[in-house]
Structure formats: structure tokens, C-alpha cells
Amino acid sequence: MQLNPSPPPAPGPVISATGVDVVLGGVPIVRGASLEVDAGEVVAILGNNGSGKTTLMRALLGLVPHQGRIDLFGTPLADFRQWSRLGYVPQRGGILVQQATAREVVASGRLGRRRPFLPVSAADRHAVDESLAEVGLADRGRYPFVRLSGGQQQRVLIARALATDGDLMVWDEPLAGVDRATQELLAGVATRLKARGTTIVMVLHELGCFADLIDRTIMLADGRVMPPGYHPGDSPHHGHVHPPAHGGHEVDELERPHTHHTGLEVG
Amino acid sequence: MEWLFLPFMQRALLAALITGVTAPAIGTFLVQRKLSLLGDGLGHLAVAGVGLALLTGTAPLPLAVAICVLGSIGIELLRESGRASGDVGLAILFYGGLSGGLLLAGLAGQGTGTLSAYLFGSLLTVTVADLWFIAALGAVVLVVVIGLLPQLFAVSADEPFARSIGLPVRLLNIVVVSLAAITVTVSMRTVGLLLVSALMVVPVATANHLVIGFRRGLFLAMGVGAVAALSGAAGSYYLNTAPGSLIVVIAIGLFVVSWPVSRVLQRRNRPLVELTDEAPPLDHELAESHAHVHDERCGHLSVQHAGHVDYIHDGHRHAAHGDHYDEH
Numbered sequence: 174m175q176l177n178p179s180p181p182p183a184p185g186p187v188i189s190a191t192g193v194d195v196v197l198g199g200v201p202i203v204r205g206a207s208l209e210v211d212a213g214e215v216v217a218i219l220g221n222n223g224s225g226k227t228t229l230m231r232a233l234l235g236l237v238p239h240q241g242r243i244d245l246f247g248t249p250l251a252d253f254r255q256w257s258r259l260g261y262v263p264q265r266g267g268i269l270v271q272q273a274t275a276r277e278v279v280a281s282g283r284l285g286r287r288r289p290f291l292p293v294s295a296a297d298r299h300a301v302d303e304s305l306a307e308v309g310l311a312d313r314g315r316y317p318f319v320r321l322s323g324g325q326q327q328r329v330l331i332a333r334a335l336a337t338d339g340d341l342m343v344w345d346e347p348l349a350g351v352d353r354a355t356q357e358l359l360a361g362v363a364t365r366l367k368a369r370g371t372t373i374v375m376v377l378h379e380l381g382c383f384a385d386l387i388d389r390t391i392m393l394a395d396g397r398v399m400p401p402g403y404h405p406g407d408s409p410h411h412g413h414v415h416p417p418a419h420g421g422h423e424v425d426e427l428e429r430p431h432t433h434h435t436g437l438e439v440g
Numbered sequence: 441m442e443w444l445f446l447p448f449m450q451r452a453l454l455a456a457l458i459t460g461v462t463a464p465a466i467g468t469f470l471v472q473r474k475l476s477l478l479g480d481g482l483g484h485l486a487v488a489g490v491g492l493a494l495l496t497g498t499a500p501l502p503l504a505v506a507i508c509v510l511g512s513i514g515i516e517l518l519r520e521s522g523r524a525s526g527d528v529g530l531a532i533l534f535y536g537g538l539s540g541g542l543l544l545a546g547l548a549g550q551g552t553g554t555l556s557a558y559l560f561g562s563l564l565t566v567t568v569a570d571l572w573f574i575a576a577l578g579a580v581v582l583v584v585v586i587g588l589l590p591q592l593f594a595v596s597a598d599e600p601f602a603r604s605i606g607l608p609v610r611l612l613n614i615v616v617v618s619l620a621a622i623t624v625t626v627s628m629r630t631v632g633l634l635l636v637s638a639l640m641v642v643p644v645a646t647a648n649h650l651v652i653g654f655r656r657g658l659f660l661a662m663g664v665g666a667v668a669a670l671s672g673a674a675g676s677y678y679l680n681t682a683p684g685s686l687i688v689v690i691a692i693g694l695f696v697v698s699w700p701v702s703r704v705l706q707r708r709n710r711p712l713v714e715l716t717d718e719a720p721p722l723d724h725e726l727a728e729s730h731a732h733v734h735d736e737r738c739g740h741l742s743v744q745h746a747g748h749v750d751y752i753h754d755g756h757r758h759a760a761h762g763d764h765y766d767e768h
Contacts, residue, residue, distance in 0.1 A: 231600070234600075234603075234604050235603070236600050236603055236604065254606065256604065256605050256606025257605060257606065259604055259605065261600070261601055261604035261605075263598065263600050263601055263604075267598060267600065268597055268598045268601075269472060269473060269474070269596065269597055269598070270472065270597045270654070271471065271472055271648065272472070272648050272652065272653060272654050272657045273593070273597065273653065273654040274652060274653045274654070277593070277653060277654050277655065278597070280590065281590060281593065281594035281597065281598075281601070281602075281605075282605070284590055284591055284594050284602075284605055284607060285605035285606050285607070287590070289587065289588055289591055290587035290588065293590075315652065315653070316652075317652050317653075322744070333601070337605060343604075
């Protein structure tokens with residue numbers, strides 16, 4: 174991971190979003206969200222279930238259609254091509270591997286830098302080794318991914334993001350469903366990334382053991398970015414309380430990977 | 441062994457080998473995506489191509505390839521747009537292909553007998569021109585599958601992540617279904633359109649019993665497919681049966697034989713369970729002594745607990761402590 178020295182900090186924010194709306198299946202999930210993340214910052218996006226955290230994060234990466242303006246590293250999302258600067262950790266569970274080893278999953282983190290039809294380079298191998306070692310799984314590389322415990326699977330997905338050598342980490346609920354020891358290990362990984370100047374944006378339910386290294390939190394409620402100082406208990410509307418617009422589930426979590434919907438799948 | 445020198449038999453064996461190697465190669469990606477039966481559907485679609493060729497009097501193979509590839513791209517685009525979420529649309533497409541093919545063949549004055557050569561394979565009638573066509577398409581499938589293996593794997597495993605590192609996800613998805621379509625049609629002379637799907641799935645399942653890892657699984661599946669195809673083709677000469685049936689029966693036989701091996705491997709690679717209550721035991725309690733030495737691969741279920749590993753057998757959790765085991 175030290176192979177590519179981090180590029181000089183770009184002038185201006187790493188992520189800049191202005192008036193972002195996301196509508197999924199006719200339901201507005203993110204509404205008028207604006208935010209900026211500067212180089213080297215560690216930012217947590219917080220909010221209740223259904224507040225639109227994950228959807229906002231996916232919109233920032235161009236994974237769901239959005240309206241409004243999003244810039245990554247100063248480039249409009251539609252023109253952005255430096256994808257290898259990005260280390261994305263999606264929520265666990267969407268990944269379909271029957272047979273792959275942990276190492277094979279991590280190795281796919283290098284594909285943003287590899288050319289098609291060319292064999293894997295020594296630098297790629299080295300980056301995969303280092304990423305596995307960084308999350309404490311150097312000895313688990315040859316294990317089937319599906320046979321690892323939940324916490325270990327999460328560490329593999331983090332290692333895959335590290336293998337990109339990106340200088341912007343985007344992690345979706347890295348602490349969900351992992352045990353205490355893994356949480357502390359991941360906090361150590363994030364601390365070392367921060368020391369190296371990597372920008373980190375995380376969707377979290379609660380700060381947990383990341384509390385010490387987070388520079389700033391962005392609070393979402395019902396699809397809107399709340400002003401600084403807002404607490405989850407407050408009503409997002411001024412003066413009077415409305416019942417929540419939709420129930421407790423995360424709309425985007427229900428969306429399965431498209432691969433499933435052909436009607437031909439077995440089991 | 442004089443049959444080895446018969447030109448038609450040599451062509452038959454070569455065609456069978458090409459199918460035996462390519463079908464599991466692309467099938468590995470379909471199995472990973474839980475699309476094991478896509479090959480079967482594409483086989484139905486290819487029948488329309490054969491029927492059209494019979495009606496127009498052109499060569500069946502190229503026309504079937506064209507129709508099947510176009511159909512597969514259409515299916516993929518429908519899937520991507522989320523409009524093919526129900527299986528009804530696909531069923532209509534596939535059975536439309538099958539019935540349309542039968543109808544066109546009937547209009548051409550051909551009975552189902554002509555079609556059955558494509559449905560169940562007809563290795564011994566493979567012409568030299570057929571063989572060149574099959575070999576060229578087989579080479580395309582193998583070069584693309586092996587050359588793009590990491591990219592195709594990444595897209596099949598985790599589409600959002602693949603998108604986030606800038607891979608051309610839509611193009612790679614179309615590549616997978618197009619290669620599947622080509623493989624299905626190329627196989628219609630060897631195992632036949634109705635049985636090709638078995639050769640795309642069964643060797644993959646067999647290989648997954650025997651080795652760990654996506655890449656190793658893919659190459660072993662190609663080997664298993666080659667063995668089944670060659671022995672099935674040769675055997676069908678002696679038994680005077682349709683080659684497709686024997687090839688698939690042998691492939692399933694290999695799968696059954698691999699079953700016990702997988703049980704052993706599964707025991708060895710049991711997941712490490714993590715206990716949530718991390719309180720260490722209060723007392724130092726010695727376990728009964730046994731000669732067996734626990735280690736990572738000893739086959740006993742292991743759990744991670746308060747920073748060490750416990751091994752479970754006969755209802756006890758044993759943790760190594762110096763020269764003995766503690767009861768935890």
C-alpha cells in the first residue's frame with residue numbers, strides 16, 4: 174500500500190455535493206443534500222434506519238441515479254475517471270461468491286489499476302499481501318470467503334478497498350454485525366489510514382470505537398442533511414412533530430443486486 | 441482402437457473436446473451468479489435459429505449463433521433495467537424460441553427428426569466446415585474467459601464494487617451472456633441444445649467439491665468437462681447411442697464420485713465461530729487428557745473466544761494451555 178505515494182492533495186474538497194436528490198422506485202430517499210469533505214478528513218454519516226445514509230453514499234459514487242451536482246476530486250461525477258483513487262466497502266451480504274478465496278476477493282481491488290488480458294504483476298501481489306496483513310488475515314488468504322466468520326468477511330472487504338491504493342475510502346457500515354475485537358482492529362486500520370492523509374467517509378449507526386478519530390459527523394434525518402448540532406431525538410421539522418414518512422426499514426437495503434432477478438436462478 | 445483413425449471420429453472427438461472445455465469455463469460464471477439454468481434457456485432460443493436456417497436453406501450453426509447472441513444481449517439489457525424481474529418474460533422468450541423453431545422447421549418440410557440432431561447432438565455428422573467454425577468460436581470463448589477472468593469474476597461477485605473501481609460493468613455482463621450463448625450454440629452438434637446446460641453446470645459443481653478457489657475451480661472444471669466429453673464421445677461410438685446423453689451421464693457420475701471428497705474438505709475448512717461473550721472461564725479446570733493434538737486443520741469445530749481458540753468435541757470446549765488442555 175505504500176507503493177503509490179499518495180498524490181498531492183487536490184485543491185478544494187475531495188467530495189462536494191450540492192442539492193442532491195435521489196428517488197428510488199418513486200420514493201424520495203435523499204432530499205436536497207449538500208455536503209463537502211476535505212482531503213484528509215475523517216467524516217461519519219450518521220442517521221436512523223431509513224434516513225438515506227447508504228443511498229446518499231451510493232449516489233456520491235454514481236451507483237444510483239441522482240439529481241443535483243456531485244464532484245469527486247473537483248471533477249463532475251459524469252466526467253470522473255480516476256476510479257482507482259477510491260476504496261469502496263459496500264454493505265456485507267450483497268457479495269456473491271460460492272468458491273472464491275479471501276485472497277481472490279481482495280485481489281479484485283486491484284482491477285482499477287490492472288489492464289485487461291495482462292497477467293497479475295508483482296506489485297499487485299504485494300498490495301494484496303499487504304492489505305490482508307493490514308486487517309490481520311495474512312494467514313487466511315486461502316480460506317473460502319463464505320466460510321469465514323462475519324467479522325472476518327468484513328475485514329476481507331476492507332482489505333479489498335485497501336488494495337485499491339485509493340486515497341478516498343468510502344465505507345458503508347463497517348461495524349455492522351462485527352464483534353468488539355474486529356471493531357477495534359478496524360479502528361486501528363482507519364487510524365493508520367488517517368495518519369497517511371487518506372480521506373475517509375463512513376456510514377455508521379453509532380460512532381463506537383471510531384469516535385476518537387472522526388473529525389466531523391454529518392447527520393441525516395428523513396433524507397435531509399441536518400444542521401450541525403442536531404440530535405437524533407429532535408424533530409427535523411420545526412415546531413410540530415409529524416409521524417415518520419416511512420417505516421423503520423432501509424429502503425435501499427431491500428434492493429437486492431440485480432443479478433438475482435432473471436427467474437432462472439437455482440436455490 | 442482403429443476408430444481413432446476414422447476421420448469422422450477424429451472430428452467428433454475434437455468437437456466434443458472443444459465443448460467439454462468451453463462449457464464449464466463460461467458455466468463457472470453462470471453458477472457463481474446463480475444463473476445455472478440460463479444455458480438451458482439459451483438452448484431453447486437457439487432452436488429458433490436452427491428452424492430459420494432450415495426454412496431459408498442456410499447453414500444452421502452461424503444463424504443459430506447470431507440469434508442466440510442477440511437474444512442473450514436482450515435478456516441482459518432487460519435484466520439490467522430491472523424489467524425482467526419476473527421469470528414469465530424469460531419463459532415466453534425461451535418457449536417462443538423453441539416453438540418458433542419447431543414451427544419454422546415444420547414449414548420447411550422437416551420433421552422433428554432433423555431437429556433432434558441439434559437437440560440431442562449428432563457428433564458423427566460434424567463436417568470439416570463445422571469443425572473450423574466450432575474451433576474458432578471455442579477459441580474466442582476461451583481467450584476472453586481466461587484473459588478477462590479477474591474482471592468477469594469481480595463483476596459477477598459484486599457489481600457495485602466493480603462499478604466503484606471503474607470497470608465497464610454493462611459491457612462485461614454482456615460479454616458473459618454472449619459467451620454463454622456462443623457456447624450453447626457451438627455445443628448443439630456435440631451434447632445437443634437440451635443437454636448443454638448440464639455440461640455448463642455439473643463439471644463446475646464437481647470441481648467445487650474438489651478444490652478451493654474460483655480460478656482453480658474454473659480450470660479443474662474445464663478438465664472434468666474434457667474428460668467427460670472425450671470419454672462420452674468415444675463410448676457412444678461403441679454403445680451406438682446419442683453422444684450427448686453419455687457425456688452428461690459420465691459428467692454426473694464424476695460429480696457423484698466427488699461427493700465424499702467434498703465432505704472431508706468441508707470438515708477441514710469449517711468456519712471459525714466467534715463467541716460474543718468474551719468472559720474468560722473463572723476456574724482453571726483441566727480437561728481429560730487425550731493423545732489427539734488440536735490444530736487449525738484437525739477437523740474439530742473451533743471457536744474464537746477471548747483472544748484464543750477453543751476446539752469443540754463431544755460437547756466440550758478445549759483450549760490449549762501449556763502441555764495440556766483446559767476445559768472452557
